Amino acid sequence: MTKPKYEQIQAELLTRIQNGTYPEGSVIPKELDLAENFNVSRPTVRQAIEALVNAGYLERKRRVGTRVRQTKLAQEFTHVIRNFDSEMAQNGVIAKTTVLYFHEEVANTEVQHALKLEDGAKVYKLLRLRFADDQPVVLVTTYLTRAGLDDFDQIDFANASLYEELDQRGLTITHIERKLEVLAADETTASLLNVDTGAPIFYFHTYGQTKDHQPLEYSIAKYRGDNNYFTISLDR
Structure with missing residues (x-):
């Protein structure tokens, strides 16, 4: 018929x-x-x-x-400590990073609490826009304690891996906690990620510690809701 x-x-x-x-x-x-x-x-x-x-x-x-519709990218960092380039390679796409801001500044109250710092402590603030095949995927703001990272402001994080640079300095992040929220994109985030203002965005708050349980990293990653999904693996 x-x-x-x-x-x-x-x-x-x-x-x-x-x-x-x-x-x-x-x-x-x-x-x-x-x-x-x-x-x-x-x-x-x-x-x-x-x-x-x-x-x-x-x-x-x-x-x-x-x-x-764009094919959604699988993100497995909810249960694996892996850098962005590795995640994208697993998806078969080319990763690219643009550094929007990288300077030393005084930690605000939120960062002080996350990194267990005293008032007036300074941190590195690194803001990166990350792409998959030239499409913006995630906007990441990372705060790092200054201890042991005196030369960090000389590194080009458009091409260098943050975790690999930390590994080289004996500051490997071995434990991570992540908190997830789903919020509406504000005007600035929407413009950078090429989505509509008010579009759903995955907000991941990451707290990274070294093997001796010292806080080292606090990151806020804003993932587009339309081209990412996250896998979670549980064992019993």
């Missing part, structure tokens, strides 16, 4: 998505244009598109249109 028209259109649109005619993140033609192209009514096209939205291949964005 011949398939209904909307299923034929659905199959053709899916083929175009899979062969790259409509790349990830691109906006597909408008319903009216597709209706003319396939010589069918607009409701028939809408039915085909809705089926692909429900299947997770397309998404509707206000004031943008219907676009191809």
Whole structure:
């Protein structure tokens, strides 16, 4: 039996998505244009598109249109201590980092509490925007205690791994605690991560300690909600 028209259109649109005619993140033609192209009514096209939205291949964005959903990146750092480049390599994508800010400053109350510092203590503040295949994925603000890191401000963290640099100085982070929140993106975060203001963002607060349980790192990582998912492994 011949398939209904909307299923034929659905199959053709899916083929175009899979062969790259409509790349990830691109906006597909408008319903009216597709209706003319396939010589069918607009409701028939809408039915085909809705089926692909429900299947997770397309998404509707206000004031943008219907676009191809991006494949979500698996993040396993909820149960493994691993750097960002390794995570991205496992996903088969190319990682890139842009350093937005890196300076020494006086720790605020939140950072003092997280790193168990006294009033007036100084820390390094490192702000990095991290990409996967040129798409922004996560905005990370990291605070580090100054002890044993006198030369840290000379390192180019656009190309160097933070954890590897700490390892080289005998300051390996061996224990991490993470707290997760899901919040709405503010205007600045939304602009940097290329999402709408108010879009859901995963906020991870990371507390890193050395083997002798000394606090060393406090990070706030803001992950896009639309192109990341997190795996959690539990044993009993």
